[in-house]
Amino acid sequence: MEELSTRGLVIHETQIGEYDKILTVLTPDAGKISISGKGIKSLRSRHMAATQLFSYSHFQLRKRGNYYYIDDSDLIENFYAIRSDLLKFSLASYICDVANDVTVENEDESELLRLILNTLYAIDKSLKDLELIRGAFQLRVACICGFMPDLSGCRDCHDPNPTHATLDILDGNLICDKCRKRIDSDFIDERGDFLRPVVYLDPALRSAMQYVTLARLERFLSFAIDDDVIDPFATCCEKYLLNHIERGFYSLDFYKSIL
Ligand SMILES: [Zn+2]
Numbered sequence: 201m202e203e204l205s206t207r208g209l210v211i212h213e214t215q216i217g218e219y220d221k222i223l224t225v226l227t228p229d230a231g232k233i234s235i236s237g238k239g240i241k242s243l244r245s246r247h248m249a250a251t252q253l254f255s256y257s258h259f260q261l262r263k264r265g266n267y268y269y270i271d272d273s274d275l276i277e278n279f280y281a282i283r284s285d286l287l288k289f290s291l292a293s294y295i296c297d298v299a300n301d302v303t304v305e306n307e308d309e310s311e312l313l314r315l316i317l318n319t320l321y322a323i324d325k326s327l328k329d330l331e332l333i334r335g336a337f338q339l340r341v342a343c344i345c346g347f348m349p350d351l352s353g354c355r356d357c358h359d360p361n362p363t364h365a366t367l368d369i370l371d372g373n374l375i376c377d378k379c380r381k382r383i384d385s386d387f388i389d390e391r392g393d394f395l396r397p398v399v400y401l402d403p404a405l406r407s408a409m410q411y412v413t414l415a416r417l418e419r420f421l422s423f424a425i426d427d428d429v430i431d432p433f434a435t436c437c438e439k440y441l442l443n444h445i446e447r448g449f450y451s452l453d454f455y456k457s458i459l
Contacts, residue, residue: 201262201263201264202262202263203260203261203262203263204230204233204259204260204261204262204263204268205258205259205260205261206227206228206229206230206258206259206261207227207228207256207257207258207259207276208225208226208227208233208256208257208259209225209226209254209255209256209296209313209316209317209320210223210224210225210251210252210253210254210255210256210257211224211225211226211232211253211296211297211299211300211316212224212253212296212297212300213251213252213253215241218241219238219239219240219241219242219245220236220237220238220239220240220241221237221240221241221251222234222235222236222237222267223235223237223251224300225259226299226300226303226309226312226313226316227309227313228308228309228310228313229308229310230305230306231303231304231305231306231307231308231309232300232303232304232305232309233261233268233305234266234267234268235251235259235261235267235268235269235270236267236268236269237251237270238269240270246273247270247273249275249278250273250274250275251270251273252278252283253293253296254278254279254282254283254292254296254320255275255277255278255279256275256276256277256278256279256317257273257274257275257276258273258274258276259272259273259274260272260273279292279320279321279323279324280324281324281325281326282320282323282324286458287330287455287458287459288323288324288330290451290454290455290458291323291330291333291334291455292320292323293451293454293455294334294449294451294452294455295316295319295320295323295334295337296316297449297451297452298337298338298341298441298445298449299312299316299341301445301447301449302341302345302445311344311417312341312344314417314418315337315340315341315344315417315420318417318418318420318421319333319337322421327421328421329430330459331430331431331433331434331459332421332425332430332433332434333421334434334437334438334455335412335430335433335434335435335436335437335438336412336420336421336437338434338437338438338440338441339409339412339413339437339440339441340412340413340417340420341441342437342440342441342444342445343413345444345445347372347440347441347444348372348413349367349369349372349373349374349409349413349440350372350373350374351367351374351401351406351409351410351413352374352410353374354374354375354376354379355368355371355373355374355375355379356375356376356379356383357376357378357379359376359378361403362374362376362377362378363376363377363402363403364376364377364400364401364402365377365400365401365406366380366387366398366399366400366401367398367399367400367401367436367440368387368396368398369396369397369398369399369439369440369443369444370396370397370443370444374401374406397439397443399436399439399440401436404425404426404429405429405432405433405436408423408425408429408433409433409436409437411423412437438452
C-alpha cells in the first residue's frame, strides 16, 4: 500500500452522509489528491480541524484504489478570519474552485499551491483590497497555467508605452491603437462587434498587470493602484483568466452578488 507524507490545502469537500467527507487536497508534489475521510465530520474525530475547507495541514496518508486514507493529521494554518466573514469566505471559495479546475493528480503543483496560500493569507489578513487581490490572483494563475501575456509593448510597432492599447486575450499580445486601425478587420466585424475577446488597457492598468506577471511570487501583491483602477483591474484579469480556462464559476457569481 502506497504511503504519502505531505502538506496539503483542502480546496474542496463533498459531504457523504452524517459523518464522512471526500476531500480534494492540493499538495506540492503529488498534485491534487482525493482523501476519503471516514468519520471526520464527527466532533470526536481527531482529524476534524485539519480536514476543514481551507485548512492547510500535514497529512500522513495511505493510498488504496483511487483514494487516500488518513493515518495522521496536523493542522498548520486554518485561515480563521476567512471562516468568519462571508465575503472573504466566498472569495476564498472561488480561489479554491479555480485551483481545483486547473490542477491534476501526480503533477508538481508547488508553484500554484504557493500562489493559493499567499492569496488566502492576504485575504485572511486583509493585506489589500479584496478586488485587487482577486485581480492579481486571476492573472498570476493564468501565467502559471502557461497563458502569460506579453505586456512589454505593442506587438507590431514595439512602442513600449502606448497610451491606449488592446490586449488580444487568446494571443496574449498588446496592439496599440495606431497599429490596430490598420488591422481592424481582424478584430471587428462590419457591425462593429468584436470577433475575439479583448480588453482595453490604459497605462495604469497595463503597468499593474505587467507587475503581476513579472514579480517574484511572494511579491505579486506588492503594488499599489489608484482606487478607480481597482475595478477595471479585477474585471480585466477575470476576463483574461476565464477566457483561457473557458468556464465560469458559481462561487465567483455569488461573491460578486454580495460585494
Ligand atoms: Zn503599435
